[in-house]
Amino acid sequence: MTQGNVTCELCFRFCNIPPGGRGNCRVRHNLDGELVSLVYGKPCAVHIDPIEKKPMFHFLPGSRAFSIATAGCNGHCLFCQNWEISQRPPEETDNQDMPPAAVVENALKTGCKSIAYTYTDPNIFYEYTYDTSVIAKKKGVKNVLVTAGFLNEKPLRELAKVSDAANLDIKGNADFYRSTVRAELKPVLNYLKIAREEGIFVEITNLLVPTLNDKKEDIEWLIKTILDKAGPDVPLHFSRFFPLYQLTNLYPTPAETLFDAANTAEDLGVHYVYVGNLPSNKFENTRCPKCKETVVERHGYMMPDVKLKDGKCPKCGERIPGIWR
Amino acid sequence: MERNKIQNLLTAFFVFVVLGATLWSLAAHEPGIFQIETALVQKFQKPEVIIIPAQEEPSKIVSEKDKVKPLIEKKQLSKHPAKFFKKEIQ
Numbered sequence: 001m002t003q004g005n006v007t008c009e010l011c012f013r014f015c016n017i018p019p020g021g022r023g024n025c026r027v028r029h030n031l032d033g034e035l036v037s038l039v040y041g042k043p044c045a046v047h048i049d050p051i052e053k054k055p056m057f058h059f060l061p062g063s064r065a066f067s068i069a070t071a072g073c074n075g076h077c078l079f080c081q082n083w084e085i086s087q088r089p090p091e092e093t094d095n096q097d098m099p100p101a102a103v104v105e106n107a108l109k110t111g112c113k114s115i116a117y118t119y120t121d122p123n124i125f126y127e128y129t130y131d132t133s134v135i136a137k138k139k140g141v142k143n144v145l146v147t148a149g150f151l152n153e154k155p156l157r158e159l160a161k162v163s164d165a166a167n168l169d170i171k172g173n174a175d176f177y178r179s180t181v182r183a184e185l186k187p188v189l190n191y192l193k194i195a196r197e198e199g200i201f202v203e204i205t206n207l208l209v210p211t212l213n214d215k216k217e218d219i220e221w222l223i224k225t226i227l228d229k230a231g232p233d234v235p236l237h238f239s240r241f242f243p244l245y246q247l248t249n250l251y252p253t254p255a256e257t258l259f260d261a262a263n264t265a266e267d268l269g270v271h272y273v274y275v276g277n278l279p280s281n282k283f284e285n286t287r288c289p290k291c292k293e294t295v296v297e298r299h300g301y302m303m304p305d306v307k308l309k310d311g312k313c314p315k316c317g318e319r320i321p322g323i324w325r
Numbered sequence: 326m327e328r329n330k331i332q333n334l335l336t337a338f339f340v341f342v343v344l345g346a347t348l349w350s351l352a353a354h355e356p357g358i359f360q361i362e363t364a365l366v367q368k369f370q371k372p373e374v375i376i377i378p379a380q381e382e383p384s385k386i387v388s389e390k391d392k393v394k395p396l397i398e399k400k401q402l403s404k405h406p407a408k409f410f411k412k413e414i415q
Contacts, residue, residue, distance in 0.1 A: 009409040028407055040405030091400045127408055155409050 006035045010126055011074050011150040012187040025124040026089040027072035039070035040128045041100065044085050044093035045119045048110055050301040054146050055237050055276050056203055057286060058322030059165045060114060061296055061304045065144060066107035069119035070128065071095070075148045076182040077171070079209055083245040086120040100132035107141050114164070118146035126155060133162035142323070145200075149191035150183060156191060160198030165323060167203050167237075168192055172213035173221055180212055192229055201323055203235040205276070208253045208261060210241065219261045223268050232271045232289075233321045238262055240277035259283070272321075288313040288320065295320055 004019040008028050015023035017030040027039045051065045071093040073086035080086050085093050098106070107115050115136050122129040122145050133143040145166040151159070170192070171177065174185040195202050206222055208214045226236060238261045240253045258275045262283045265273040271289035275281050279300050286296035293315040297305040307314050311324045 005413045007411045008407070009411060010407075028410075029404075031404055033412060035407040035410040036404045037407045038402040038404070040403040042403050090402050095400070095402075127405055130408075152409070 004030070004033045006030050006033065008035060009152060010155055011123060011152060012184055013074060013150075022089075023074075025072045025074040027070065027124055037125065037127050038090050039072065039095070039125050041098060042070055042090065042095040043068040043098050043103075044071050044090070044095045045069040045082075046096060046098065046106075048112060049116065051114060051116070051144070052298065052301055052304070054116055054118065054144060054167045055205060055239075055274065056144060056165060056167055057237070057274055057296070057298075058203060058235050058272070058320070058324075059144065059201060060142065060323060060325070061306050063113040064111060065114045065116035065118075066103065066110060066112035066141075067116040067118050068098070068103060068132075069117070070125040071120065072124045073120045073148075074124050074150045074183075075121065077148075078180050078246040079207065079241060080245050081242075082119045087245075100128065100135050103132045104135045104139055104141060107136070108139060112141070114142040114144050116144040116146055118144075121147050121150070123147060123151040123155075126151075126159070130159055130162065133159070137162050147191070148181075148183075149188035151187070151191060153190065153194055156194050157198060160195060160200050163200050165201040165203070166195055167205055168195070169205050169207070170222060170226065171207060172209075172218060176213050176218075180209070189225070189229055196230060201321075202230070203237065204230070205237040205239055206261075207239045207241050208257055209247070210250050210253055210257070212250075214253065214257050214261075216260075216264075219264055220268070223265045223270060227269060232269050234270075235272040235274065235321075236265055236270050237274045237276050238265075238283075240275075242277070255281075286320065288316060288318050290318040291316040 006017050008015045008017060008023045013024050017023055017035070019030050019033060022029045027037060029036050029038050045068065047067045048064050049067045051060055051063050054065065069085065071085050071088050071090040076087065103115060115132060117129045136143050142164040143162060145163055147166060148169045168188070168191060170188060171181055177183050177185040192202065204226060226234060238258050240258055241250070242252050243250055255278055258278060262273045262275050272286060273283060275283035284298040285294050287293065288295050291313060293313055295307050295313050306324070308320060308324055311322065312319050
């Protein structure tokens with residue numbers, strides 16, 4: 001370390017930041033020897049989304065999530081769908097003033113049952129996420145983290161106390177993380193373990209990128225890793241890639257690849273498998289793993305038909321994991 | 326009579342023009358005498374030469390810190406204290 005430097009301990013990068021400098025995420029700044037967040041209360045994206053868009057299929061189905069994000073990210077995926085805000089410093093985004101209390105108030109006014117910290121990554125606007133979540137919890141609004149999982153243990157355990165659910169990206173194997181995400185896999189698997197220990201309801205998303213992580217062995221590795229680390233009851237979403245950002249040379253994921261991956265996951269024992277970014281497919285619905293009855297029927301983002309009774313299959317009584325109310 | 330009147334008018338006009346031109350010429354070069362500072366006079370005045378004194382201090386190298394600070398202020402970014410960091414041990 002040199003004079004006046006600070007070391008950020010939020011994520012695995014442990015950025016050593018000189019005075020006037022910033023962390024890898026572009027939003028944590030060394031201001032005269034103190035680390036500050038440049039984006040606290042300054043979201044650059046504010047929307048109301050169906051919760052299924054996160055995607056969260058086992059969490060308050062049919063409800064709306066008040067969704068916010070700030071600029072920056074501590075991941076650098078070549079295929080980022082939100083690169084225009086995630087790979088930019090906050091000087092280059094259009095930011096609003098919305099302190100934590102205002103976020104919660106807006107969520108309540110618009111009839112949203114949850115606040116989703118999303119689009120970029122809630123880890124890098126950690127303090128804003130945390131303070132907003134504290135207020136939301138007191139007011140009966142749930143908190144959902146949509147994240148790549150680059151958060152160290154201590155901050156995660158603290159955030160988990162005020163979080164209800166998370167959609168966690170597991171993007172591929174270790175090589176894929178280094179080459180295509182410019183990050184590491186291990187922190188993500190730690191996140192999965194700790195989040196579940198702390199009682200956060202987790203759903204997992206994997207974006208299938210043609211030629212990069214869509215080979216049969218890649219998909220099998222992913223499924224077996226999830227089964228090993230989290231068991232068969234964690235909902236798994238396979239998502240379709242569209243050419244964006246630095247991967248415009250690739251083609252969109254064929255539907256066949258997505259369905260093959262979903263079928264493989266079911267065959268290997270994952271109970272709840274979904275295919276996203278592909279409207280009207282058989283993997284939109286939730287089926288009871290025991291009797292195969294359709295317990296939640298979906299058509300895109302239209303209001304789902306929830307047939308569960310107190311979170312259980314109406315036919316055989318099997319408990320279906322999730323936060324249904 | 327009529328001819329005399331015309332001659333008188335012409336003479337007066339001629340005197341007026343000459344006198345006016347003389348006064349204008351004097352005002353352009355020595356405005357202080359007549360305390361005349363019209364826009365027209367200024368237009369035809371020679372511009373004042375402004376001498377810039379040589380800079381005594383060398384120009385500052387703009388540090389990254391100085392570049393960033395104005396941007397943070399301009400965009401009114403947050404400076405909210407962050408959690409989870411370690412300071413340099415002094």
